[in-house]
Amino acid sequence: MIQMCVKLITLLIFSSILAINIYADKEVNFIRVNFPPLWITSGILQNKGIADEGEKLIKNELIEYSYNYLDVTVARAQVFMTKKSEEIYCAVPHGKGFFDNIIESKTWVTTSGHVLISNKKFIQRLKNNPRITNLKGQLILKKFLKQTNSVGLITKAQRYPILDPLLKPYYLSKKIKAVVSSNMLNLYKMVLYNRADYTFQYESTVKYLQQLNHDINFITIEELNNYKVPIVVGCNNSPASKGFIKKINKKIKKLRQIGLKKMKEFHSPITYKNIKDFVSIEDE
Secondary structure, three states, X not given: OHHHHHHHHHHHHHHHHHHHHHHHHOEEEEEEEOOOOOOOOOOOOOOOOHHHXXXXXHHHHOOOOEEEEEEEOHHHHHHHHHOOOOOEEXXXXXXXXXXXXXXXXXXXXXXXXXXXXXXXXXXXXXXXXXXXXOOOOOEOHHHHHHHOOOOEEEEOOOOOOOXXXXXXXXXXXXXXXXXXXXXXXXXXXXXXOOOOOEEEEEHHHHHHHHHOOOOOEEXXXXXXXXXXXXXXXXXXXXXXXXXXXXXXXXXXXXXXXXXXXXXXXXXXXXXXXXXXXXXXXXXX
């Protein structure tokens, strides 16, 4: 009798473990960070971000999985994506290589870098100056920085790929000031309050703010024409995640159609033209 009870308990434990593993294989936890227009978690454009549309397509195409949403900070996203777990945790999307030791899909789409933003009068003055703009009406930042006495703001909370080497020589002269701020609107408010003349922001973010009727003006930057950030779907490194990403890759063309549509919505025509052709031979 005792032996039978022990066998029964062992069987129940084994069945529970097996059920948990099977459930983990079929449940996907989508990690979301409040970083519009990738994820838009509130307001009139809620759930209409680039990542939001990608998640919807994945849910419709891979119906064999169930899906949860986890709204987290970037720091918490790092924890979920890199911790050892049999469960599936995915960020849709993120920059290729942003997280360490994870499983990534083929390139979904690419996005651009920063634009220079200021009030309407300042931007118009830049656009009307042929000495610092190219024939496409883009700002040649290197020339602008050399000639101007205007003061620009950057934040220590962001990186500025391509632009950093151009901006760094002007730190000592105070033409470029670095401040501590994680809020996307704080620096622009400082410009509007005449604490500086201009700042930088991701073009997609600016286009998102314009859709919310913010009076924000920008000019694209020539030096960033060839700069593209590959965007991928990434999941934590687990056997179940590897299987999920394989299925994502089979749907990558549909995902790209959605991605390009959203990128067109959140970029100017000149920038969209620069980023729309991104698929390499290795990525097919």
